[in-house]
Amino acid sequence: MSKKIIIDCDPGQDDAVALFLAMSSPDELEILGITTVAGNVPLNLTQRNARIICDIANYKNAKVFSGCSRPILVDLVTAENVHGNTGIDGIDIFEPETTLRKMHAVDFIIETLSEAEANSITLVPTGPLTNIALAIIKDPSILKAVKQIVLMGGAMREAGNLGASAEFNMRVDPHAARVVFECGIPIIVMSLDVTHKVLTSRERVNEIESIGNSVSSATANMLKFFARYDSEKYGIDGAPLHDPCTIAWLLKEDLFSGKECNVRIETDSSLTLGHTSVDFWGVEGNTPNAIWIEDIDDVGFYNLLIDRLKRFD
Ligand code: BDR
Ligand code: CA
Numbered sequence: 558m559s560k561k562i563i564i565d566c567d568p569g570q571d572d573a574v575a576l577f578l579a580m581s582s583p584d585e586l587e588i589l590g591i592t593t594v595a596g597n598v599p600l601n602l603t604q605r606n607a608r609i610i611c612d613i614a615n616y617k618n619a620k621v622f623s624g625c626s627r628p629i630l631v632d633l634v635t636a637e638n639v640h641g642n643t644g645i646d647g648i649d650i651f652e653p654e655t656t657l658r659k660m661h662a663v664d665f666i667i668e669t670l671s672e673a674e675a676n677s678i679t680l681v682p683t684g685p686l687t688n689i690a691l692a693i694i695k696d697p698s699i700l701k702a703v704k705q706i707v708l709m710g711g712a713m714r715e716a717g718n719l720g721a722s723a724e725f726n727m728r729v730d731p732h733a734a735r736v737v738f739e740c741g742i743p744i745i746v747m748s749l750d751v752t753h754k755v756l757t758s759r760e761r762v763n764e765i766e767s768i769g770n771s772v773s774s775a776t777a778n779m780l781k782f783f784a785r786y787d788s789e790k791y792g793i794d795g796a797p798l799h800d801p802c803t804i805a806w807l808l809k810e811d812l813f814s815g816k817e818c819n820v821r822i823e824t825d826s827s828l829t830l831g832h833t834s835v836d837f838w839g840v841e842g843n844t845p846n847a848i849w850i851e852d853i854d855d856v857g858f859y860n861l862l863i864d865r866l867k868r869f870d
Contacts, residue, residue, distance in 0.1 A: 567596025567684030624662030647782030690733035728831030
């Protein structure tokens with residue numbers, strides 16, 4: 558039976574690849590909706606980018622929603638330095654045919670979860686957690702329908718990528734992240750600790766490009782642009798392919814390994830705002846609320862991605 562998911566994203570080249578990976582796998586994943594949030598670029602661009610990605614994949618069932626245009630309490634920080642001014646630099650931008658649904662993303666999440674069976678839906682956030690947190694605040698009863706939350710965010714062994722100790726999605730809306738990490742639903746965390754192990758090397762991007770369909774070409778072109786910033790910053794061949802780790806986990810969990818632990822989000826300190834405090838060794842004695850993914854079979858991950866991109870032929 559396919560897993561029912563809602564993808565909450567801020568495309569973003571790596572969000573875009575996560576969407577492609579999910580759309581390539583209809584037997585395993587039923588995408589109930591794609592909700593968008595301000596993050597890598599402002600909301601008017603993330604919602605448009607999600608629809609462009611649906612058009613490129615010729616994904617006719619897409620239900621795309623626009624959500625929150627800013628974090629709950631702090632000012633929005635965007636990442637054009639990483640993703641380019643459009644958020645998905647590397648491909649040509651066009652006005653997509655996929656329409657934007659009228660309903661607000663938060664209301665779509667609430668309505669969908671309210672009508673669903675208990676424990677039946679997986680939330681997959683790959684951007685700041687504003688939409689998810691506001692849905693929880695507006696109607697906490699929706700949580701009974703949530704089986705798990707598989708999200709990209711946080712850092713423990715790897716240093717921060719927005720500030721010294723915080724990862725981008727957590728730092729952009731730390732208060733939303735705190736609401737989500739305290740909501741009581743099991744969270745599978747794809748932090749920088751694991752995403753920095755799946756680099757978009759030139760060889761891998763060339764292999765993706767050689768598939769030769771429109772989705773693989775778009776993926777390769779976006780990843781070439783995306784690698785530019787991180788390869789210079791970290792002195793590595795390629796960039797960490799963050800967001801697709803969430804979908805890959807849903808498709809092939811055995812590629813990953815991790816540990817149950819308690820994770821809390823820093824919301825008070827201006828120095829470490831958005832930091833994920835991971836009690837990896839259980840020294841604080843709090844009940845685990847997350848599985849902190851530590852390791853990945855990176856070869857298996859790229860084999861999966863490449864196989865699935867071939868399905869768009
Ligand atoms: C996360 O931040 C964004 O720039 C990426 O899309 C990813 O979700 C990585 O820190
Ligand atoms: Ca993202």
